[in-house]
Ligand code: FES
């Protein structure tokens with residue numbers, strides 16, 4: 001590994017390489033799950049609950065079973081024979097264990113919950129028959145809000161738990177209570193994100209093939225973490241893991257929605273095996289909106305003890321998350337991270353948190369790009385509130401509380417250590433670029449003309465690439481390691497694979513650059529093979545912004561190990577005592593001495609040929625072949641940082657927010673592929689803006705989802721999103737390969753905070769503070785009306 | 789429901805299909821004709837991923853029954869690059885500007901924008917964004933798509949100049 005991680009030391013990492021994936025995707029020759037067909041395939045369609053919470057008193061499938069094309073209709077009872085119950089019971093303090101069957105047995109928990117599965121010869125016929133299944137319900141009262149869910153006599157989502165509060169965790173430093181009591185001034189702030197959904201443009205879907213001869217299941221599915229998915233699927237089907245292959249084709253976006261094994265997928269696989277016929281399923285958009293996975297819906301309250309200058313001397317966080325009706329993940333996992341990293345770039349030694357996660361009669365939650373999205377809004381929103389209450393400039397309050405860049409590594413009150421970040425530089429650089437000095441004057445001038453302009457700033461310290469040590473320390477189950485192999489074939493061709501799976505992030509391109517860097521070849525000559533669990537090594541998959549550092553980093557380490565072996569062979573072939581002065585560049589062995597580089601006769605192909613076909617010419621004791629498999633467990637946490645600046649004008653009559661400028665200063669370390677990293681940042685910022693300004697999964701009081709159609713759930717289009725300017729102030733991480741860091745989620749964190757703070761700043765004359773999302777024109781008009 | 793046989797003209801080629809009259813054009817193009825570049829993202833006319841050109845006009849193939857497109861010429865993403873596989877200018881610019889990530893929305897966007905640029909060769913950024921607003925993309929934030937369209941226009945102007953100077 002390069003010791004200094006100095007950017008200039010890398011030849012291939014950090015360059016723009018036009019994406020290798022593009023040709024097939026641009027010409028209509030991508031291969032997504034639903035493009036795959038298998039001879040003899042059957043089609044699945046699910047019968048879903050039309051009640052938010054109800055007992056299933058009777059289920060009549062007679063008429064549906066007789067409908068044209070129907071092969072079978074299966075219910076909870078059938079599936080309990082073929083599948084095991086999922087039990088999520090990690091030994092975590094404050095978290096209740098929970099169980100889930102393939103289909104609910106006697107009651108449905110949300111509008112869109114599963115009841116039965118119809119298998120027919122054609123998708124249209126399966127849908128027809130599903131409509132003929134008669135379900136008799138005994139409606140139960142639904143609990144649809146997080147506060148209602150915590151009330152003593154609230155209806156229970158899961159009777160087994162005896163409570164709707166599935167997780168409750170807290171922490172406090174020694175003196176925080178004393179400090180809060182003694183404080184002259186406490187500033188209280190609240191923040192609420194709306195319920196959202198991931199909305200990959202490709203919905204979920206899968207094709208399961210059972211090979212009766214070899215007793216083997218092949219599952220084609222768009223999934224971010226194929227190996228962990230295989231483990232769970234095999235377990236729940238009572239198969240050995242070697243009997244299951246997961247094949248992930250092109251994936252039309254995931255954003256966290258395509259990680260877990262969902263019940264539909266389990267059922268499709270179980271039916272393929274039972275019927276000994278291939279079964280396919282494509283989720284329609286309404287199912288995706290109603291019943292796939294939701295996210296966010298957090299409520300947070302901070303209480304900050306401050307001195308008269310705005311210095312924070314103690315901070316308390318109360319956080320509640322509405323997790324919906326089912327848990328495909330340990331329920332504490334998302335909210336917990338928010339609480340752990342809240343204080344981020346600020347020097348806050350005394351801190352306490354109390355985090356509750358509750359179940360309600362809504363679709364279950366899962367991690368969505370930046371599960372900890374609300375963090376930076378809470379923190380920088382709190383700072384803005386302090387500034388407002390004390391009538392100070394918000395930048396001044398930031399500067400006063402922010403750790404100096406020289407203070408890193410710094411350990412937060414929660415024990416989390418941040419290193420190699422520069423929030424101070426990012427803030428100052430952004431202030432200068434956006435001309436903050438003159439902004440306040442412009443703002444005042446505009447106000448006299450009735451134009452309400454505001455600026456929002458949000459500093460982000462983004463937790464990325466969670467290592468195994470973090471999971472252990474945070475009480476979250478999971479491993480953070482990743483695995484990769486790199487092989488040079490006898491022909492000299494280079495292939496590589498890793499356990500992560502791309503859902504659009506361009507891994508084929510970025511990982512080629514990682515191999516090129518490690519091995520010394522042209523990235524164009526590297527083939528990346530991902531997504532097939534029989535080919536790829538067992539890895540933990542793509543989540544938590546770990547693709548580059550864990551995935552690409554491990555690929556790089558494996559490639560570097562291959563190079564080492566290749567050079568040892570080269571030294572022998574060239575009659576040298578050691579490989580010290582040899583390197584490989586663009587596939588050719590070079591000899592460098594006295595600052596000069598000289599090409600030798602030898603190429604990587606020559607070395608590969610020797611390694612495979614002439615092993616007796618290898619150095620003594622060396623294994624034939626030229627391939628290496630490596631596993632790598634990244635540091636507990638690899639922190640990136642950024643500072644977001646959003647300038648808005650709010651039309652106070654209509655409540656419409658116009659983003660006039662958006663600028664972000666980023667430090668995500670050294671990168672593999674510049675263009676791809678920028679693409680990720682643009683995508684993340686856009687998702688955050690769309691989420692905070694427009695998106696809202698709406699349930700009415702009785703628990704009916706009002707946003708089952710894409711036309712009812714507002715997602716930002718090209719007309720609403722601004723042009724985003726990106727400035728880089730990167731510093732490499734000292735411990736990761738190539739100095740890489742993650743970065744695909746911080747954009748969500750920062751944009752949520754920046755736009756919210758900007759609108760509050762614009763509406764300061766009306767004393768309107770944004771404390772909930774979405775910041776829709778309607779909600780703004782209501783707030784403005786109240787302020788009069 | 790009984791099936792009906794009819795002929796569809798897709799990318800200049802005639803296809804004989806035998807399908808139920810209720811079958812959507814998107815499904816017939818994908819499943820019966822086997823051109824899977826046309827993607828289905830919502831099936832209710834909102835996302836734009838299924839956009840094809842019918843008689844040169846962008847249409848959502850999930851809102852049309854295949855039988856309704858009988859006798860009309862349909863063009864899909866597979867026909868945008870030329871027979872040698874060379875990109876159209878717009879495809880080339882999307883590639884260079886990183887205008888796609890997962891690529892699921894891309895076919896619909898390419899066809900929508902190809903048609904848009906034909907009818908409006910010199911649009912402003914606002915007009916481009918407006919024209920693009922019927923296509924949802926969850927990955928890119930649209931910025932690089934807009935850039936690619938702008939570069940396509942610039943390239944067109946350069947070519948015009950070259951022709952004029954001949
Ligand atoms: S699939 Fe036709 S518009 Fe979405």
Ligand code: FES
Pocket residue numbers: 201252253504887888889890891892893894924925926927928
């Ligand atoms: S590139 Fe993924 S939806 Fe547009």
